[in-house]
Amino acid sequence: MKTVSVRERNQLNFSGGPGALPESVLRQLQEAIHAVPEVGLSILGISHRSDWFAAVVAELQSNIRGLLGLPPSYHVLFLQGGATQQFSMVPMALLAGRSRPADYLQTGYWSGKALPEARREGPVRVVWSGQACGFGRLPRDEELDFASDAAYLHYVSNETVEGLQFHRVIGRDEVPRVCDMSSDFLSAPGEFGRFSMIYAHAQKNIGPSGVTVVVLKDGLLDGAPDAMPGFLDYRRQIEAGSIFNTPPVFAIYAVLLVTRWLRDDVGGLAAMGGINAAKARLLYRALDRADGFYRPRAAVPDRSTMNVAFTLASPELEKRFLAEAEDAGFSGLAGHRSVGGIRASIYNGLQLGAVEKLVGFMDDYRRRHR
Numbered sequence: 001m002k003t004v005s006v007r008e009r010n011q012l013n014f015s016g017g018p019g020a021l022p023e024s025v026l027r028q029l030q031e032a033i034h035a036v037p038e039v040g041l042s043i044l045g046i047s048h049r050s051d052w053f054a055a056v057v058a059e060l061q062s063n064i065r066g067l068l069g070l071p072p073s074y075h076v077l078f079l080q081g082g083a084t085q086q087f088s089m090v091p092m093a094l095l096a097g098r099s100r101p102a103d104y105l106q107t108g109y110w111s112g113k114a115l116p117e118a119r120r121e122g123p124v125r126v127v128w129s130g131q132a133c134g135f136g137r138l139p140r141d142e143e144l145d146f147a148s149d150a151a152y153l154h155y156v157s158n159e160t161v162e163g164l165q166f167h168r169v170i171g172r173d174e175v176p177r178v179c180d181m182s183s184d185f186l187s188a189p190g191e192f193g194r195f196s197m198i199y200a201h202a203q204k205n206i207g208p209s210g211v212t213v214v215v216l217k218d219g220l221l222d223g224a225p226d227a228m229p230g231f232l233d234y235r236r237q238i239e240a241g242s243i244f245n246t247p248p249v250f251a252i253y254a255v256l257l258v259t260r261w262l263r264d265d266v267g268g269l270a271a272m273g274g275i276n277a278a279k280a281r282l283l284y285r286a287l288d289r290a291d292g293f294y295r296p297r298a299a300v301p302d303r304s305t306m307n308v309a310f311t312l313a314s315p316e317l318e319k320r321f322l323a324e325a326e327d328a329g330f331s332g333l334a335g336h337r338s339v340g341g342i343r344a345s346i347y348n349g350l351q352l353g354a355v356e357k358l359v360g361f362m363d364d365y366r367r368r369h370r
Contacts, residue, residue, distance in 0.1 A: 015332025
């Protein structure tokens, strides 16, 4: 049997997902796998029909509304299928059977994945596409011509693959905004009340894979088709309190612990946003001062505070970088399979000290290989 070194057991997680979880949350989850203190049973064996789990769901709904600054008129659901299932559920509810197109933005890999699913249900108008610029930037306001009567507007707030992030709310206030916030959900404050629907799978900033958070405004579903399958109908999920079928109890409990950590330990989204901005500044500064050795992918105004994507001068240098980084204790730095290169994901659970160590490694690597 192979002996596992201390270094191998303590890799720093810079993966695009699943992302790092806070140390205090990991400790609580470790205890809960053995026995949840207030129940005396393993979290893996507690019934989803128990009073304890009903209280977990209720508290988590309240915590998410509180962190986002939203009133009780917003429903909070905990669904399955990831953001990929939302690519289909959204147009099934809001576009099917309607003559007015929905406005979509194609700003990267994941927003592109949403398009064919929407087109299965109804007409789609691509307001702007970044294909011509290789998805190296986001649109400027003057490039966007939104329809005032669109069924809804759909966009991705943070493109995980390309490292692009909207730092403003776009669209018309009279048109429902639907936003995939999977990779920057609960990472910073924002104008969340301007959105009719927000969805985010958990495995970036707020928990392990297996649960997707959907936040939707009351009244949004008026006029949705009646013949939808129950599992795919937001209204049935609301009626069932996110327990239409057996939900991922462990994953939902983990998200609850993360929201408590954000609220009580971090101090809310403004404080979390400040920490994330500091991590991003440190890493981008290392790229910009490297005299072209490291080459950031994203245009400066659109750089993501969650996913820092860059390349090196040659595939050989990138391959060596990844190998040496892994050996030095940095995990998950390979870029997405669709674009290659390097990507450092610096989600909520990753501490500033981890970024400082990565920057030190990058500076050393540049000195040795330039």
